[in-house]
Amino acid sequence: MLDTLKIPEHHYLNNGHGLKSWLLTKDHKRIAVMYLISISVMFLLGGLFAMGIRLELATPQGDFVQADTYNKFFTMHGVIMVFFFLIPSIPAVLGNFLIPPMIGAKDLAFPRINLISLYIYWIGGIFTLSAMVSGGVDTGWTFYTPYSSTASSTHIIPTALGIFIAGFSSILTGLNFIVTIHRMRAPGMTWFRLPLFVWAHYATSLVQVLGTPVIAITIVMLFVERAFGFGIFDPQRGGDPVLFQHLFWFYSHPAVYIMILPALGVMSELISTFSKKTIFGYSFVAFSSLAIAVFGFIVWAHHMFVAGISTYAAMVFSFLSFSVAIPSAVKVFNWTATLYKGAISFETPMLYAYGFMGLFLIGGLTGLFLATLGMDIHLHDTYFVVAHFHYIMVGGAIMGYMGGLHFWWPKITGRMYSEFFSRIAAILVFVGFNLTFFPQFVVGYLGMPRRYHTYPDEMQVLNVLSSAGASVLGLGYLLPVIYLLYSLKKGAVAGPNPFGASGLEWHTQSPPLTENFVEVPENIGEPYEYEHVVAKEKHLV
Amino acid sequence: MSSGSATGHVSPISLYITIFLALMVLTGVTVAAAYVNLGQFNFLVAMIIAAFKASLVIWYFMHVKYQSSLTKLTVATGLFFLAILLGMMLIDYSSKGFVPMLPPTDSMGVMGSVPAQH
Amino acid sequence: MSNAVAHADQQHVHAHHPALQHHFDTMAQQKEAAVIGMWVFLLTEILFFGGLFAAYMIYRVWYFDAFAEASRSLSLFWGGLNTAVLIGSSLTMAMAVRAAQTNKRSATVNWLILTMILGSVFLGVKVIEYADKFEHNHVPGPSFVWAHQEAPGAEGAAAEHEAAPTSAGATAGGEHRQLSLTPDQLQRTTQIYFSLYFTMTGLHALHMIIGIGIMCVITWMAWKGKFDEQYYTPVEMAGLYWHFVDIVWIFLFPLLYLVERHT
Numbered sequence: 001m002l003d004t005l006k007i008p009e010h011h012y013l014n015n016g017h018g019l020k021s022w023l024l025t026k027d028h029k030r031i032a033v034m035y036l037i038s039i040s041v042m043f044l045l046g047g048l049f050a051m052g053i054r055l056e057l058a059t060p061q062g063d064f065v066q067a068d069t070y071n072k073f074f075t076m077h078g079v080i081m082v083f084f085f086l087i088p089s090i091p092a093v094l095g096n097f098l099i100p101p102m103i104g105a106k107d108l109a110f111p112r113i114n115l116i117s118l119y120i121y122w123i124g125g126i127f128t129l130s131a132m133v134s135g136g137v138d139t140g141w142t143f144y145t146p147y148s149s150t151a152s153s154t155h156i157i158p159t160a161l162g163i164f165i166a167g168f169s170s171i172l173t174g175l176n177f178i179v180t181i182h183r184m185r186a187p188g189m190t191w192f193r194l195p196l197f198v199w200a201h202y203a204t205s206l207v208q209v210l211g212t213p214v215i216a217i218t219i220v221m222l223f224v225e226r227a228f229g230f231g232i233f234d235p236q237r238g239g240d241p242v243l244f245q246h247l248f249w250f251y252s253h254p255a256v257y258i259m260i261l262p263a264l265g266v267m268s269e270l271i272s273t274f275s276k277k278t279i280f281g282y283s284f285v286a287f288s289s290l291a292i293a294v295f296g297f298i299v300w301a302h303h304m305f306v307a308g309i310s311t312y313a314a315m316v317f318s319f320l321s322f323s324v325a326i327p328s329a330v331k332v333f334n335w336t337a338t339l340y341k342g343a344i345s346f347e348t349p350m351l352y353a354y355g356f357m358g359l360f361l362i363g364g365l366t367g368l369f370l371a372t373l374g375m376d377i378h379l380h381d382t383y384f385v386v387a388h389f390h391y392i393m394v395g396g397a398i399m400g401y402m403g404g405l406h407f408w409w410p411k412i413t414g415r416m417y418s419e420f421f422s423r424i425a426a427i428l429v430f431v432g433f434n435l436t437f438f439p440q441f442v443v444g445y446l447g448m449p450r451r452y453h454t455y456p457d458e459m460q461v462l463n464v465l466s467s468a469g470a471s472v473l474g475l476g477y478l479l480p481v482i483y484l485l486y487s488l489k490k491g492a493v494a495g496p497n498p499f500g501a502s503g504l505e506w507h508t509q510s511p512p513l514t515e516n517f518v519e520v521p522e523n524i525g526e527p528y529e530y531e532h533v534v535a536k537e538k539h540l541v
Numbered sequence: 542m543s544s545g546s547a548t549g550h551v552s553p554i555s556l557y558i559t560i561f562l563a564l565m566v567l568t569g570v571t572v573a574a575a576y577v578n579l580g581q582f583n584f585l586v587a588m589i590i591a592a593f594k595a596s597l598v599i600w601y602f603m604h605v606k607y608q609s610s611l612t613k614l615t616v617a618t619g620l621f622f623l624a625i626l627l628g629m630m631l632i633d634y635s636s637k638g639f640v641p642m643l644p645p646t647d648s649m650g651v652m653g654s655v656p657a658q659h
Numbered sequence: 660m661s662n663a664v665a666h667a668d669q670q671h672v673h674a675h676h677p678a679l680q681h682h683f684d685t686m687a688q689q690k691e692a693a694v695i696g697m698w699v700f701l702l703t704e705i706l707f708f709g710g711l712f713a714a715y716m717i718y719r720v721w722y723f724d725a726f727a728e729a730s731r732s733l734s735l736f737w738g739g740l741n742t743a744v745l746i747g748s749s750l751t752m753a754m755a756v757r758a759a760q761t762n763k764r765s766a767t768v769n770w771l772i773l774t775m776i777l778g779s780v781f782l783g784v785k786v787i788e789y790a791d792k793f794e795h796n797h798v799p800g801p802s803f804v805w806a807h808q809e810a811p812g813a814e815g816a817a818a819e820h821e822a823a824p825t826s827a828g829a830t831a832g833g834e835h836r837q838l839s840l841t842p843d844q845l846q847r848t849t850q851i852y853f854s855l856y857f858t859m860t861g862l863h864a865l866h867m868i869i870g871i872g873i874m875c876v877i878t879w880m881a882w883k884g885k886f887d888e889q890y891y892t893p894v895e896m897a898g899l900y901w902h903f904v905d906i907v908w909i910f911l912f913p914l915l916y917l918v919e920r921h922t
Contacts, residue, residue: 229800
């Protein structure tokens, strides 16, 4: 380890000072940092609502808040976490920051559109938050009609408009990534030399671009129904509430793949780096990302098994839902094979990766339970579903995000955080997560419905465990805020490649220059060439 | 990465005029066909003509004929996923026999008589 | 491999087109990226309108009688005229792009202005049509009133009909088609047709307004001489957008105006 590492004199963070240089920037890295701050605020808000939910559910009676208020809690928790945290998280922060250096480019294809996507995200957030402040929405994040179109008297229009606007941000990010990855790769950076992180974001971008418009039009239809009294979903006039659900889930199922695919990309980077081994089955992992993206579009009605679709349609969608598990399994097998006989270590990013593998596995397998028609009749709208998607979204996606954030933090800031506290936080997250959500599988199976603020007395023990776990989990998420911010000033200087990782982003200074590279990289080798990197590191000492 | 001139293919004016006239004629055909009773096929005929008109616009007015394979692939992808949206929704509705959720025939504000679903 | 601590030299010694952005290597790469980016955006528009087409598809089959009656109440004259106007504006837009490609500044401006005029004519006709709907209380909502128009020979001629249609849809071969909806149901479900009519044409009109706005900016840029044969990308982008709006109408016209016109 070199003792004479210093923060470079010129980098993207000190290239221009003042608010204008940030708000009018075209630098993808600065935009990524602004996204980081924004989604962290949203995560905190969504977490507060989660706290409200778990506080209420610590006791069987409805004694903390009234039913209507509780409905608003879980609605806002879902809306904020899905649309304003999870969907942007990895792509807008890590993707924006890393894709250009990873492919050897100076910026994304459309830097100004990147900035606009950030503004649009803020505007959407303002709409939704103002609706929240003036009373919120109680329909659940799924906005099912006819309750949302006709009966509910809450602030649906501004909330929905906020989601509509934020959707544009998602579309523009995806659009930018697709064009960038196709047309901005450095000479010699062929498709099969790309880091798997890039493949994952390419697949994610396809989903963002093709799926988001459908929820946008669904929101438009909801809007005209509420605002003008049109009757597209009104049963009184022959409208079909199931049509809303078809259109809603056509996006919202692929949306969950928007949330998990980037995390799967992060995983490939972490596992190869911290086992000092090239990813086993690179092309299988790359193509599995594409397969997940495409398959994700043909399974949506598994959310509607008991909503009134035909048995025939249910069978078709059930079968397809089983098949979408296959590419995910391919990834898990390939990571496991990568770990085998690798030089495994336990730095914080890798702790998150280990946690991811176990929790994603459980979440994914429980998805198969739900895809089974007979079981779903029993499990639909119970806490089993809630546990399933939190295992994927939190145990999977958020752990991927945290692992990635910890892995690339030295690159983004030039500083190392406290490895001691970061490991503690990772363990707290893992323990707290399981304590929160595993009991939910059990109570769900026992029949506890979701979206109710009361439940039978005999389920209290499990609910208390869950609420207790939520506190631990919250603490685990709070710690990184402290030690990461602390590292900005007091952290050890990281140097270009503190983890000995491969990838073009590690061949630049930390933090990088505004234009990423002084010269466009040449001699691009195969991805994850770890023998080469280890040897090089040894020569540096 | 593409090299070469940024100008792109310049189509002759006569081509544009031809396409325009074709589109106008096809519009006329569409209207005329609507007045002929073809039963269920009226819809199909109208959609086929419309699709052909759209193809002319895409291929010639939007220059896709002269663009890279990536551009052509992009167009095809959009149409493919639209087909998935429409087609897979039809799986559900057609297997329910297109039995509508008719509004109630009485004037009471009830939720309506929902036909038995299976 | 540069682990750069040295500050990059920002001076550009080579001459390049003033419109070349610095993260691109060539104008051709920049243009290609723009074209693909625009097409990806148009993909989103395909899926955006696609949701409305999906809703239309289902309800047309379910409530064909209502759709047919409501469609017949639309003015074929105005709809046909608008279709011709919009196709014409596509021609003028293609000519504008061509003029920009061949570095003809005033021709570009003129063709763009002509396109905007035709687009405004389209919108003007839509205003006429919408006003007519308002007058007849055909706007869905609390004020909706539908006077059920008896299609000639439709309702009373059930006796001659072989098959009683259990699902909606015109059966082949008869002007005397038995309706599958009661008059009351017909009244209510025509609201669904008009809900879709207004949403689809309204969304389309909104896209046209935005397109005209974009064209104002592009026309000003063209007039200022910002385009040449190496850089006319904004004109081409506007063209792609405008042609797409035309394509949407190419589908909307038969779907909305030409349902069972033969009765």
